[in-house]
Amino acid sequence: MPSPHIALIALALGLLIGVGVTLLMVWAYRARSRFADEVSTQIPQGVTDVLAGMDDAACVLDASGLVVAVSQAATGFGITTGAALENSELRTLVRRVRAAGGSVSETLRITRGVTLDPRLVSARASVISPQLSLLIIRDVTERERLDQMRTDFVANTSHELKTPVGAVSLLAEAIDSAADDPDQVRIFASRISAEASRLGQLTGRIMTLSRLQAAESLAEVGAVAIDEIVAASIEGHAVQADSAGVELTRGGDRGVWVRGDGQILIEAVGNLIANAIAYSPKGSRVGVGVKADGDVVEIAVTDQGIGISEADRERVFERFYRADEARSRRTGGTGLGLSIVKHATQRHGGEVRLWSRPGRGSTFTIRLPITAAPDADDAVSKKSKKKKKRAQKAAAVDRARNGELA
Template identity: 65%
Template sequence: MDSTQLAIVALAVGAVIGGGLAALVLLALRTRDRARVEASLELPDGTRAVLQGMDEAAVVVDASLQVLAASAPAELFDMHEGSSLPGEELRAVVRAARRAARPESATLRLRRGVEQRLVTARASVITPRLTLIVIRDITEHERVEQMRRDFVSNTSHELKTPVGAITLLAEAIDSAADDPDQVRRFAARLSAEASRLGQLTSRIMNLSRLQSADDLTELRDVSVDEVVAAAIESQSIAADAAGIAIVRGGARGAYVRGDVQVLTEAIGNLVANAVAYSPPGAQVGVGVKADDRVVEIAVTDRGIGIPEGDQERVFERFYRADQARSRRTGGTGLGLSIVKHAVQRHGGEVELWSRPGRGSTFTVRLSVVEPPENTLVKGSRRTKPKKQKNKSKPKAARDVAPTKGDPS
């Protein structure tokens, strides 16, 4: 091998050795940099930007559980940069994730302001010293799920009662076929139970329709006077039978945008409740107050009233403040729930005032609209055609001047 060839071989060997050394040096530098990053408390680039773009509460904490970065929703749970991670249960989730070196999740309760919220917390280790925690508020989801389970359970229970009664009465009629008086008595009870079953089924369907995502389809400008008159008329027979007078007072000529059938049923349910829970000889008041923005329809009774502890729940499906009385009056426990959802579907609200022994007032508030062209509110230039007096006006309903102040 001549000198030229030896030189080429030497250069090749040197290049190989040099390249290997260079690769080893580069690997060592990268390992050192990675170890330095992992050992530091510096956040990876873009971490804060990612957190600020999140709709859920999320924070990054260090090994001592100090918050280094937080999303905006996390501040509602009192998690701010520089603060200590709140809640021992949440801290335990982080420690478990760090020990296992894998994401850990748990369902727990965290304080948000003055209330406790049900949340799911997931902790993920992003470096040996940094942990990401994502918190999802599931309070409303759990509430809706519980309502769904209660609805299915309560509906099944409520339907079993009249169905079972109808079955027994049918058997009783068959057994008493030779006794006309007994047959008539059982037949009357059978008819009552069938009516109750039909009413319950109808109300369940109405409530389901009101709770569906579909918009109301029969919308038009609705006369509040028409709604109130129809609601009172629907309860006039029950009121006469109980010796209760329904008194109508307040403003006239107000209009709202809505479904007349749905609104009439809602106000009719309030009147029916007032009649059912009033003593014989009492009065039920239906008053209307309106301004240029809102119309209020208040139904007042002087009945037994509702205890304060039950007032938050009376609008729930199948909930009855007085179970025994509701059974006697044939109540389904769905009337007030229908009222709430009907009013909400019209963009309004319903409010309850009640005191045990002094009675209750349910007030429905809806947005007013301009009257149609061929009608007129008192004081405007348009005139409203005169109507013939309604000679068939129910005896249980009378007009009186509106009263002011609370129903007490």
Template identity: 60%
Template sequence: MPAALLALFVGALIGALLTIVVVAAMRARQRAEAEAHPRLPEAVTAMLDVLDDAAIVTDPSGIVVATSPSSTWVGAVAGERLEQEELRDLMKEARHAGMSEAQTMRIRAGRISREPRLVVARSAQIGQGFILVSVRDISEQERLQQMRQDFIQNTSHELKTPVGAIALLAEALEMAADDPEQVRRFSERMSAEADRLGQLTGRIMNLSRLQAADELIDVGDVAVDEVVHAAVEAQQVTAAGANVELVVGGDRGLFVHGDGRVLIEAVSNLVSNAIAYSPAGSHVGVGVRGVDNAVEIAVTDQGIGIAEDDQKRVFERFFRADQARSRRTGGTGLGLSIVKHAIQRHGGEVRLWSREGHGSTFTIRLPLADPPAAPEKPKRRKKRAQKAPATGKEDIA
């Protein structure tokens, strides 16, 4: 009996040991399979779906296994390696260091991108060998910061000229106090510089307002006829002084949606530029037409034209294609920049055609709007005829 119990105990012990060995082997196999073919946690996938920045997850071999919806611009494709060597190096550093790594770098976005983008990339290890890299594109912030710096520098430079001229003229005026002719001449020049300064500061404020505002304020249905008429009327005196004829034609009765005051200023700037660069005896044409659900307002001159190299820069702030003529006419170099931003605020664009010696045509293109509904006329009530009580005659009103 004791021998049977002993055999039973030994058999149970051997069975338990075999079970433990089998379970351990199965678990080791599962761990090996998990290490060879790791699975991305579902929580990570859910996190990727709500990220605003581009986010990419790669497996231990560097193959992309998941991306966020906003990462398409990076060019990451599931099942392939990341193209950007800079990002791959950052992910290697995170894997070796075992902690988050962040760098500011320039990368090319996708296969067709030519210009590198400035990004802030951060990489960290998650799960079993997976590496997450998030990429935030700060190229636009860099561009805006550069624009602000350029704007401040250009504005300071442009303001120094009239301010310095006024200071010198004031000093000359004081020294020539006993000479009436000199006083008159210096006073006229000082007045001209003051006007130039006022015009420059006014246009700087207009441009800053257009760039800073997210939306237009006074928006409604605007008659293109009224915009063109007001813009041309504002430049009639200037045109007459330059012996330039203003000619208006084209389609009538068209409407756009926007701020009438801003649109008048934009068209007026184009007409003013056309007059300034037109020879005496020529004419400036303002034409309107409706085409493809859009309104086009074209301002054409017979002036000197714009060189091909300068055509790409004419909408830059403070850029002047003809420096000498701008000094004579008091140009600020801001008119076309104001036009560009004003039309972009209305969802439109400005196009340029020009040939040296043959003149230029600036065309504003805006979305066409339906004409506003005409107000209903009040219905007149007919008065019933009433008999006069005294005479018996009918009094018809």
């Protein structure tokens, strides 16, 4: 028969073994739970690489709503790893998709990061595992702006075309009713000619602006002398300046060259000169100055006119926008000139700046990258090509006239 001491020792050992087994089971259960949690929240292979290559803002969130991985663009919306989503609408979208499964898309207007800049976004949330969700945010603000610009452009173009077309129709009826009065017929005919000219100018500028916005590159690119651009622009508006009693002057640096389309640049500078003349009082001066500043050339057109208010300075480069509607109507302005200037300058890798004060005048400055002057042989070849083109055009006109006379 075993002694009491041996029984007690056996009982103690049994208790110790039982406690050890229990502790081992608890540890194994907890380890298995931790492993299950780690597996459930582990980002699927390839998702991180996909996020790194995405242009859109995107993030992966765990079951508690914390961000565990982000794309580079996500930081622009204030989304960072280890934090919850700040935007309540995005949080609601993620909760909805976790409850229903699958994916959900919504268009939202949210504040972007710390800039407090409202952005229109297309947000899509999807479940990618029992514990993880994917949120993709695509900024469509610019697309919305472009759609609105297209809508406004069509509406404004229709409105602007309707005015001269309606005037021509009414004047044609007036000529018909005044057929027995030669003086009235001449008056109405001259007004029809003016409206037709305005219509032609409008359609021409619409086509120019459309080409500048639609084409990926300029049609004819080469070395262009700023001296020729300025001279042609001033010469093309000399009659307008004389009629308005405005003096045109030219100053600044000479012998500067840029790379681009000479005809487009002449139209851009010419638009600035035409505007300066139209908004200048009789007896004032419009100056065109050229300044080479390092690797940039500045072409500044300065007037002593009525100036532009601060509110209008933000919008004068918009299509069909007029700071002075009544004056623009009287001078036959289309509201497209400054928009053409902006897009033409941007197409040449430059920018246009504006300084203005009401009552003191305005200065529009086109800044373009300078290029090296072409070799003498290239310059001669370029002049020969221009001369040949002019001769071909003159011959075509003569042929047309001969055909009409025949």
